[in-house]
Amino acid sequence: MCARAERNVTGSSTLLARELQAKGVTTKAGNPPNSQFVIRMLQNPVYAGMARHKGKSFQGEHEAIVDQATCDRVQERLKANDRKHRRGRRTKNPAYLRGLIFHENGAAMTPHHTGKKHK
Known part of the structure:
Protein backbone atom coordinates (compact mmCIF):
# COMPACT_ATOMS: atom_id res chain seq x y z
CA MET A 1 0.00 0.00 0.00
CA CYS A 2 2.85 2.41 0.83
CA ALA A 3 4.41 2.07 -2.62
CA ARG A 4 1.03 2.48 -4.29
CA ALA A 5 0.21 5.58 -2.26
CA GLU A 6 3.62 7.06 -3.05
CA ARG A 7 3.15 6.26 -6.75
CA ASN A 8 -0.19 8.08 -6.75
CA VAL A 9 1.58 11.28 -5.71
CA THR A 10 3.04 11.38 -9.21
CA GLY A 11 0.76 9.01 -11.12
CA SER A 12 -2.87 8.58 -11.99
CA SER A 13 -5.64 6.69 -10.22
CA THR A 14 -6.65 5.08 -13.53
CA LEU A 15 -3.17 3.65 -14.08
CA LEU A 16 -3.04 2.46 -10.48
CA ALA A 17 -6.44 0.75 -10.92
CA ARG A 18 -5.16 -1.00 -14.05
CA GLU A 19 -2.07 -2.16 -12.16
CA LEU A 20 -4.25 -3.58 -9.38
CA GLN A 21 -6.45 -5.32 -11.97
CA ALA A 22 -3.38 -6.86 -13.62
CA LYS A 23 -2.33 -8.26 -10.24
CA GLY A 24 -5.77 -9.83 -9.78
CA VAL A 25 -6.92 -7.53 -6.97
CA THR A 26 -10.70 -7.31 -6.56
CA THR A 27 -13.11 -5.31 -4.41
CA LYS A 28 -15.13 -6.89 -1.59
CA ALA A 29 -17.88 -7.53 -4.14
CA GLY A 30 -15.40 -9.34 -6.41
CA ASN A 31 -15.29 -6.60 -9.03
CA PRO A 32 -12.09 -5.28 -10.59
CA PRO A 33 -11.01 -1.97 -9.03
CA ASN A 34 -11.60 1.24 -10.99
CA SER A 35 -10.21 4.75 -10.52
CA GLN A 36 -13.01 5.76 -8.11
CA PHE A 37 -12.22 2.73 -5.94
CA VAL A 38 -8.55 3.77 -5.85
CA ILE A 39 -9.45 7.37 -4.93
CA ARG A 40 -11.75 6.22 -2.10
CA MET A 41 -9.01 3.90 -0.88
CA LEU A 42 -6.43 6.72 -0.91
CA GLN A 43 -8.83 9.01 0.98
CA ASN A 44 -9.39 6.41 3.71
CA PRO A 45 -7.73 7.71 6.92
CA VAL A 46 -7.41 4.17 8.33
CA GLY A 55 -17.98 11.07 10.61
CA LYS A 56 -14.90 12.23 12.56
CA SER A 57 -11.34 10.90 12.46
CA PHE A 58 -9.33 10.10 15.57
CA GLN A 59 -5.90 8.62 16.22
CA GLY A 60 -6.39 4.85 16.02
CA GLU A 61 -4.82 2.17 18.16
CA HIS A 62 -3.44 0.43 15.07
CA GLU A 63 -0.14 1.17 13.36
CA ALA A 64 -0.21 3.36 10.26
CA ILE A 65 0.43 1.59 6.96
CA VAL A 66 1.31 4.84 5.16
CA ASP A 67 3.30 7.62 6.83
CA GLN A 68 1.59 10.97 7.41
CA ARG A 83 -10.27 21.31 -8.68
CA LYS A 84 -8.74 20.88 -12.13
CA HIS A 85 -11.54 18.58 -13.32
CA ARG A 86 -14.37 20.72 -11.92
CA ARG A 87 -13.16 23.97 -13.39
CA GLY A 88 -14.70 25.14 -16.64
CA ARG A 89 -17.02 22.33 -17.60
CA ARG A 90 -18.46 23.16 -20.96
CA THR A 91 -21.92 22.43 -22.19
CA LYS A 92 -23.48 22.67 -25.62
CA ASN A 93 -26.63 24.27 -24.23
CA PRO A 94 -25.81 26.53 -21.28
CA ALA A 95 -28.68 27.27 -18.90
CA TYR A 96 -28.72 31.07 -18.90
CA LEU A 97 -31.49 31.30 -16.28
CA ARG A 98 -29.79 28.92 -13.85
CA GLY A 99 -29.97 30.37 -10.34
CA LEU A 100 -32.44 33.06 -11.38
CA ILE A 101 -35.73 31.15 -11.26
CA PHE A 102 -37.10 29.89 -7.93
CA HIS A 103 -40.20 28.02 -6.79
CA GLU A 104 -42.58 29.85 -4.44
CA ASN A 105 -41.13 27.82 -1.54
CA LYS A 116 -34.95 11.22 -27.75
CA LYS A 117 -34.65 7.46 -27.73
CA HIS A 118 -34.28 5.45 -30.91
CA LYS A 119 -33.85 8.40 -33.28
Whole structure:
Protein backbone atom coordinates (compact mmCIF):
# COMPACT_ATOMS: atom_id res chain seq x y z
CA MET A 1 0.00 0.00 0.00
CA CYS A 2 2.85 2.41 0.83
CA ALA A 3 4.41 2.07 -2.62
CA ARG A 4 1.03 2.48 -4.29
CA ALA A 5 0.21 5.58 -2.26
CA GLU A 6 3.62 7.06 -3.05
CA ARG A 7 3.15 6.26 -6.75
CA ASN A 8 -0.19 8.08 -6.75
CA VAL A 9 1.58 11.28 -5.71
CA THR A 10 3.04 11.38 -9.21
CA GLY A 11 0.76 9.01 -11.12
CA SER A 12 -2.87 8.58 -11.99
CA SER A 13 -5.64 6.69 -10.22
CA THR A 14 -6.65 5.08 -13.53
CA LEU A 15 -3.17 3.65 -14.08
CA LEU A 16 -3.04 2.46 -10.48
CA ALA A 17 -6.44 0.75 -10.92
CA ARG A 18 -5.16 -1.00 -14.05
CA GLU A 19 -2.07 -2.16 -12.16
CA LEU A 20 -4.25 -3.58 -9.38
CA GLN A 21 -6.45 -5.32 -11.97
CA ALA A 22 -3.38 -6.86 -13.62
CA LYS A 23 -2.33 -8.26 -10.24
CA GLY A 24 -5.77 -9.83 -9.78
CA VAL A 25 -6.92 -7.53 -6.97
CA THR A 26 -10.70 -7.31 -6.56
CA THR A 27 -13.11 -5.31 -4.41
CA LYS A 28 -15.13 -6.89 -1.59
CA ALA A 29 -17.88 -7.53 -4.14
CA GLY A 30 -15.40 -9.34 -6.41
CA ASN A 31 -15.29 -6.60 -9.03
CA PRO A 32 -12.09 -5.28 -10.59
CA PRO A 33 -11.01 -1.97 -9.03
CA ASN A 34 -11.60 1.24 -10.99
CA SER A 35 -10.21 4.75 -10.52
CA GLN A 36 -13.01 5.76 -8.11
CA PHE A 37 -12.22 2.73 -5.94
CA VAL A 38 -8.55 3.77 -5.85
CA ILE A 39 -9.45 7.37 -4.93
CA ARG A 40 -11.75 6.22 -2.10
CA MET A 41 -9.01 3.90 -0.88
CA LEU A 42 -6.43 6.72 -0.91
CA GLN A 43 -8.83 9.01 0.98
CA ASN A 44 -9.39 6.41 3.71
CA PRO A 45 -7.73 7.71 6.92
CA VAL A 46 -7.41 4.17 8.33
CA TYR A 47 -4.23 3.66 6.27
CA ALA A 48 -2.66 6.64 8.08
CA GLY A 49 -3.35 5.11 11.50
CA MET A 50 -6.62 6.96 12.04
CA ALA A 51 -10.02 5.60 13.07
CA ARG A 52 -13.44 6.95 12.07
CA HIS A 53 -16.43 7.36 14.35
CA LYS A 54 -19.61 9.27 13.53
CA GLY A 55 -17.98 11.07 10.61
CA LYS A 56 -14.90 12.23 12.56
CA SER A 57 -11.34 10.90 12.46
CA PHE A 58 -9.33 10.10 15.57
CA GLN A 59 -5.90 8.62 16.22
CA GLY A 60 -6.39 4.85 16.02
CA GLU A 61 -4.82 2.17 18.16
CA HIS A 62 -3.44 0.43 15.07
CA GLU A 63 -0.14 1.17 13.36
CA ALA A 64 -0.21 3.36 10.26
CA ILE A 65 0.43 1.59 6.96
CA VAL A 66 1.31 4.84 5.16
CA ASP A 67 3.30 7.62 6.83
CA GLN A 68 1.59 10.97 7.41
CA ALA A 69 3.85 12.89 4.99
CA THR A 70 2.91 10.56 2.12
CA CYS A 71 -0.78 10.77 3.06
CA ASP A 72 -0.60 14.57 3.05
CA ARG A 73 1.06 14.63 -0.40
CA VAL A 74 -1.56 12.22 -1.79
CA GLN A 75 -4.42 14.31 -0.35
CA GLU A 76 -2.94 17.50 -1.86
CA ARG A 77 -2.68 15.76 -5.24
CA LEU A 78 -6.28 14.52 -5.04
CA LYS A 79 -7.55 18.00 -4.14
CA ALA A 80 -5.59 19.58 -7.00
CA ASN A 81 -6.97 17.02 -9.47
CA ASP A 82 -10.52 17.55 -8.20
CA ARG A 83 -10.27 21.31 -8.68
CA LYS A 84 -8.74 20.88 -12.13
CA HIS A 85 -11.54 18.58 -13.32
CA ARG A 86 -14.37 20.72 -11.92
CA ARG A 87 -13.16 23.97 -13.39
CA GLY A 88 -14.70 25.14 -16.64
CA ARG A 89 -17.02 22.33 -17.60
CA ARG A 90 -18.46 23.16 -20.96
CA THR A 91 -21.92 22.43 -22.19
CA LYS A 92 -23.48 22.67 -25.62
CA ASN A 93 -26.63 24.27 -24.23
CA PRO A 94 -25.81 26.53 -21.28
CA ALA A 95 -28.68 27.27 -18.90
CA TYR A 96 -28.72 31.07 -18.90
CA LEU A 97 -31.49 31.30 -16.28
CA ARG A 98 -29.79 28.92 -13.85
CA GLY A 99 -29.97 30.37 -10.34
CA LEU A 100 -32.44 33.06 -11.38
CA ILE A 101 -35.73 31.15 -11.26
CA PHE A 102 -37.10 29.89 -7.93
CA HIS A 103 -40.20 28.02 -6.79
CA GLU A 104 -42.58 29.85 -4.44
CA ASN A 105 -41.13 27.82 -1.54
CA GLY A 106 -37.66 29.24 -2.28
CA ALA A 107 -36.16 26.14 -3.89
CA ALA A 108 -34.07 26.83 -6.97
CA MET A 109 -35.45 25.45 -10.20
CA THR A 110 -32.79 23.64 -12.16
CA PRO A 111 -32.51 23.00 -15.88
CA HIS A 112 -33.05 19.49 -17.16
CA HIS A 113 -33.09 18.05 -20.64
CA THR A 114 -33.67 14.63 -22.09
CA GLY A 115 -32.70 12.99 -25.31
CA LYS A 116 -34.95 11.22 -27.75
CA LYS A 117 -34.65 7.46 -27.73
CA HIS A 118 -34.28 5.45 -30.91
CA LYS A 119 -33.85 8.40 -33.28
